[in-house]
Amino acid sequence: MAGKKLWGGGRLFAFIFFILSRLPSGAATPQVPFLMWSSEGLLDGTSHTAGHITSNEELKAYLTSVFDSGSHTVLMFLQDKLSKDDFTVFGGVFGNKQESAFKKLEAALQSSSSVVTLPALEWAGLSGAPTLLQDVLGVPPLLVDVDTLSHLSINKSANNLLLINLPYCHNTHRLCKEVLHDNDEVIGNILSFLRAKNLPYTAIYTGLEPSRVISESSVSNQQGGRSLLQAVDPDIKPPIMFNQSGNPCIMLWAQNLNVSLTSTSEWVDLAQDTPTLTGSMCNNSNAVLVLNYASGYILSFTMTQRFYPVSARNWFTLDSVQLQVNSLTASFTGRRGIYAPVEYSFHCQSVNNFRDALLVPNGSNQTSSQLRLNFIDFQIQGFGLANGTNFSYASDCAGFFTPGIWMGLLTALLMLLIFVYGLHMIMQLNTMDRFDDPKGPSISVPQSE
Incomplete structure (x- = not known):
């Protein structure tokens, strides 16, 4: 005391x-x-x-x-x-x-x-x-x-x-x-x-x-950590979480997990159903999340983490996404930016395989080219989970130089070039060194026959 x-x-x-x-x-x-x-x-x-x-x-x-x-x-x-x-x-x-x-x-x-x-x-x-x-x-x-x-x-x-x-x-x-x-x-x-x-x-x-x-209550209701799902609305569904040996291992959340068997068929939102996680596993270098739905769909996410000497840190990548339904199996590879530091989660507003695709068909499988995937407000983390309630800080897929920013920069550069060229032309103008005086004798130009 x-x-x-x-x-x-x-x-x-x-x-x-x-x-x-x-x-x-x-x-x-x-x-x-x-x-x-x-x-x-x-x-x-x-x-x-x-x-x-x-x-x-x-x-x-x-x-x-x-x-x-x-x-x-x-x-x-x-x-x-x-x-x-x-x-x-x-x-x-x-x-x-x-x-x-x-x-x-x-x-x-x-x-x-x-x-x-x-x-x-x-x-x-x-x-x-x-x-x-x-x-x-x-x-x-x-x-x-x-x-x-x-x-x-x-x-x-x-x-x-x-x-x-x-x-x-x-x-x-x-x-x-x-x-x-x-x-x-x-x-x-x-x-x-x-x-x-x-x-x-x-x-x-x-x-x-x-x-x-x-x-x-005003203090206890605040949640620690920095994540996109830091403040959870009661009406928003909780993230899908896989525990191994009682410890949180993989976490996934999406507003919509839309799949379509053909380009003309209707979308099926798998996020509205609760899956089982049979077949999921994780360790220090690999993580596999398998979502088994009662409707017959099986959606799998395979992730790995590696050490990259250039950045001197570990990164995890979403190597493949596999969809199975009935007797069809389609596999997609995440080749365009589906990666994040191992301490972070990965987030993207839209992950699909048909427009600005982050997922590309794996090999020449005809089924992969027919199926369509569209994950809305997608967030996943397969490593470095500190607890079972929050994602880690999110690494977003949106680049800084968006098409709009590029258009603005190019337009500004073009206007700058026009301005510099016009200024250069003005600086090159010279005044005449001789003028015709109307009160004096006119300038005569002899003509030769």
């Missing part, structure tokens, strides 16, 4: 803010940060790991062990609202420290002999923290400010609980920073007064209630 001060300078305050910022922003239980430092070296103990929510019972047990003997003067800076996000937003830890709204607080933590930081203290209502300290110290809190403190006589032989209320902003970001800066000045002035009086103290900075409360 507590920790000794082991760092000097700004490293301690930066570390505290780093711990605060690494915690989740939302939780089911409202929380407030709790900072505690002492000029007497009273605070000692073991630190909780980041993410632990300290209960009021734990805090009370620790405070009781700290203040169990002797007399203590405790300053409680109680802000109307405070959350750990206030430190990361207005503390300047990850930006310019000159713009920090907690300069005096930082200086106090640096100069203290011991510091306790509880980034997530369970909030127990508006009277939780003052009541807790009142029970531990056995004295009621005394509300003070900078002016009243200078006229106050403090008995060092008895416990004293001095309460300093601090406001919080309610409007814009800039106003919040100004309010927190003013609160920081109040903290600095009061601590300077106590140091001038040579009065030992223990100071606490916390909030009366959280300034930011985010529901846990």
Whole structure:
């Protein structure tokens, strides 16, 4: 719960803010940060790991062990609202420290002999923290400010609980920073007064209630990873996944898996049915996904991975797609760009064998030339699956230089050539070196007979 001060300078305050910022922003239980430092070296103990929510019972047990003997003067800076996000937003830890709204607080933590930081203290209502300290110290809190403190006589032989209320902003970001800066000045002035009086103290900075409360559901619903199917709509069918020895091995998803036996027959969308995966297999270098449909269609995808010295990395390729129906078997080879780094998945808006074909018939099989395949919004991955819910980052088949881009570039180049040629012709124009003067003798050209 507590920790000794082991760092000097700004490293301690930066570390505290780093711990605060690494915690989740939302939780089911409202929380407030709790900072505690002492000029007497009273605070000692073991630190909780980041993410632990300290209960009021734990805090009370620790405070009781700290203040169990002797007399203590405790300053409680109680802000109307405070959350750990206030430190990361207005503390300047990850930006310019000159713009920090907690300069005096930082200086106090640096100069203290011991510091306790509880980034997530369970909030127990508006009277939780003052009541807790009142029970531990056995004295009621005394509300003070900078002016009243200078006229106050403090008995060092008895416990004293001095309460300093601090406001919080309610409007814009800039106003919040100004309010927190003013609160920081109040903290600095009061601590300077106590140091001038040579009065030992223990100071606490916390909030009366959280300034930011985010529901846990808004965080838990977010899914990690980068993939085209990262956010799965409930109405969208899940991807086809083959597991081997309990581990995800091959994953495939397509909006439509359209097949047609002839160029004139109707399309059959196999994606509307749920297949069995009998015959599928995978290992470190080969993967075969076999989709067996109740209608008699069998669709197979064969993939391999190899190391390519030119790129110094492993790539996987979709070597062949095979369709079997009744007694017909057609095999197609992916020869035009059906490949991706082994850590990626492959995606293409349209994979077909008849228009801008990525699939070409394998050999001179007459059946392959009759069948038509058209996979819409097709995505597949046969290696490097980290989990069974998301594809890896997708390598798309769409090239950067599309026909439209090429047309635009060629048109711009042609216009540039015309402009350069016209500019060159203009620069080559010369003025006449002799003109006919109408007021002078006319130019005569002798004629020879």
